[in-house]
Amino acid sequence: MKEYKFDIIKELKYGENPHQKACLCTGEEMADYEVLFDKELSYDNILNLYEITRILGEFYDVPAVAIMKHASCCGVALGRDIEDAYNKAFDCDPVSAFYGTIGFSRELDYETAKHVNSMGVKAIIAPDFHPKVIDLIKDNPSLKLVKLNTPLKDLRSMCSEEIKITPFGVLIQDKNNSELDKDLFKVVTKTKPTTEQIEDAIFAWKVIKHASTDSAVVVKDFATLGIAKNETNSAAAIDSALKIACDRSKDAIIATDGIIYSQDAIYAAVQGRVSMIIQPGGSHKDEDIINLADRYGIAMIMTGIRNHKY
Numbered sequence: 001m002k003e004y005k006f007d008i009i010k011e012l013k014y015g016e017n018p019h020q021k022a023c024l025c026t027g028e029e030m031a032d033y034e035v036l037f038d039k040e041l042s043y044d045n046i047l048n049l050y051e052i053t054r055i056l057g058e059f060y061d062v063p064a065v066a067i068m069k070h071a072s073c074c075g076v077a078l079g080r081d082i083e084d085a086y087n088k089a090f091d092c093d094p095v096s097a098f099y100g101t102i103g104f105s106r107e108l109d110y111e112t113a114k115h116v117n118s119m120g121v122k123a124i125i126a127p128d129f130h131p132k133v134i135d136l137i138k139d140n141p142s143l144k145l146v147k148l149n150t151p152l153k154d155l156r157s158m159c160s161e162e163i164k165i166t167p168f169g170v171l172i173q174d175k176n177n178s179e180l181d182k183d184l185f186k187v188v189t190k191t192k193p194t195t196e197q198i199e200d201a202i203f204a205w206k207v208i209k210h211a212s213t214d215s216a217v218v219v220k221d222f223a224t225l226g227i228a229k230n231e232t233n234s235a236a237a238i239d240s241a242l243k244i245a246c247d248r249s250k251d252a253i254i255a256t257d258g259i260i261y262s263q264d265a266i267y268a269a270v271q272g273r274v275s276m277i278i279q280p281g282g283s284h285k286d287e288d289i290i291n292l293a294d295r296y297g298i299a300m301i302m303t304g305i306r307n308h309k310y
Helices: 043-059 082-092 110-117 131-137 195-208 234-249 263-271 286-295
Strands: 008-011 023-025 033-035 064-069 072-078 101-104 123-126 144-148 161-166 169-174 216-219 224-228 253-256 276-279 299-302
Touching: 043 064, 043 072, 043 101, 043 123, 043 144, 043 195, 064 082, 072 082, 072 195, 072 224, 082 101, 082 110, 082 224, 110 131, 131 144, 195 216, 195 224, 195 253, 195 276, 195 299, 216 234, 224 234, 234 253, 234 263, 263 286, 286 299
Parallel strands: 101 123, 123 144, 253 276, 276 299
Antiparallel strands: 008 023, 033 144, 064 072, 064 101, 161 169, 216 224, 216 253
């Protein structure tokens, strides 16, 4: 592990709450970005921008949009273009999108910016902004535009370790840069998924990697329909995600960050009429879970990769 020394760049107005002091320090690897109109990023802004770029880094080569609130994802989608991806991501959880932070993998166009500008968003990050977007937003006192000059692809390899300071010692771990392994990625049920379902499952897996444990995401047509996180078991996470998705969950895909141990998780998926589940697998109860999925005609992929995030 590396030795770390941090130099203060600037004092921030405050941390997560007004009574908490905070500052921004240098890191060994830092993104090249600029905040337009000479506005200053807050502690919360920086946390949200970090989480957004981690997700967008998974989809750097396609039009993608991620919406974040309190460093928690509330919508991710891919689209034909940025406007299409934005509309799909926004539809996942429109209420949470208000006063959130939004990231774009492509230049932000004027038509999309008009909607964003009308709903009280705190910050936007994108590789570029159409000139008309700059004119539109420059007079908005509460919205911060962040131009990301570092390519999203390069951002994925930066900050290779994560640090948490505790009274019990400083924890340092490698960043979770897991990728699907074709040798571990297995269809384990008699019901086989279509090519389109597998593509949606891979999209769901990349999203769930960045949601706090225990988490579940409901996905269809490269868009999140429901995201649940910070639950205490996979069955509760699946149930919560399906409640957010409501009737849209029919024929959708469910992904979980952790192993499904409980048959209640499968029964919840059955109630939601989903067509497929993607999960790590690796439990002594795998056979029971697979047999139950087969009974209800639900396809299942086991990845062999757990993606817990605390």
